[in-house]
Amino acid sequence: GQQLNQSPQSMFIQEGEDVSMNCTSSSIFNTWLWYKQDPGEGPVLLIALYKAGELTSNGRLTAQFGITRKDSFLNISASIPSDVGIYFCAGQLDSNYQLIWGAGTKLIIKP
Amino acid sequence: DGGITQSPKYLFRKEGQNVTLSCEQNLNHDAMYWYRQDPGQGLRLIYYSQIVNDFQKGDIAEGYSVSREKKESFPLTVTSAQKNPTAFYLCASSIGGELFFGSGTQLSVL
Numbered sequence: 001g002q003q004l005n006q007s008p009q010s011m012f013i014q015e016g017e018d019v020s021m022n023c024t025s026s027s028i029f030n031t032w033l034w035y036k037q038d039p040g041e042g043p044v045l046l047i048a049l050y051k052a053g054e055l056t057s058n059g060r061l062t063a064q065f066g067i068t069r070k071d072s073f074l075n076i077s078a079s080i081p082s083d084v085g086i087y088f089c090a091g092q093l094d095s096n097y098q099l100i101w102g103a104g105t106k107l108i109i110k111p
Numbered sequence: 112d113g114g115i116t117q118s119p120k121y122l123f124r125k126e127g128q129n130v131t132l133s134c135e136q137n138l139n140h141d142a143m144y145w146y147r148q149d150p151g152q153g154l155r156l157i158y159y160s161q162i163v164n165d166f167q168k169g170d171i172a173e174g175y176s177v178s179r180e181k182k183e184s185f186p187l188t189v190t191s192a193q194k195n196p197t198a199f200y201l202c203a204s205s206i207g208g209e210l211f212f213g214s215g216t217q218l219s220v221l
Contacts, residue, residue: 006153031208033208033209033210040199040214040215040217041214041215042115042117042201042203042212042213042214042215043154043201043212044212045209045210045211048208048209088153088154090210092208095208098144098156098159098169099208099210101153101154101155102153103152103153104151104152104153
């Protein structure tokens with residue numbers, strides 16, 4: 001099946017640093033979703049985006065729906081230890097199609 | 112509490128055995144999904160159901176079967192035809208485009 005290109009694959013960061021990750025596609029999407037997965041658990045929805053150019057925040061998290069509708073970005077400000085985990089993007093072509101998933105960005109805090 | 116309940120959390124399968132993973136939701140969602148996740152990988156869709164008594168194959172349906180007799184329940188059977196069943200299995204339900212996940216079942220082969 002089709003996948004989104006999500007990068008980076010993993011990130012080592014210091015506590016307090018800002019984090020950026022993104023997803024790109026060759027297809028135009030009408031929905032972008034960002035999820036976080038803790039080890040041994042199911043993904044939890046962080047932010048949902050429905051309009052090109054939309055910028056949405058959830059606490060220290062901010063996500064944007066790219067203006068071309070082919071990409072999306074997630075930023076985390078002032079990272080803390082509980083931010084570790086795997087972040088997934090997912091896009092939907094339209095309501096008749098299933099979600100297409102990125103491979104994930106693993107966030108690791110440097111000791 | 113509204114949510115999605117998967118059971119068991121851990122499951123072991125012997126060679127040639129069929130096993131069934133349970134998924135129940137009380138969110139009143141019409142659509143339900145099963146995904147497979149391998150270590151370091153993203154999510155791959157096995158089956159989905161948009162309404163009771165109807166379901167469709169996803170990208171990797173071979174070796175799996177499902178039923179949707181009730182709105183609340185969407186069990187997944189991993190059959191003996193699935194030669195590499197060891198993985199983390201996630202059930203989800205949705206309203207609109209947003210999926211809500213259970214806490215997963217880790218299936219391993221003895």
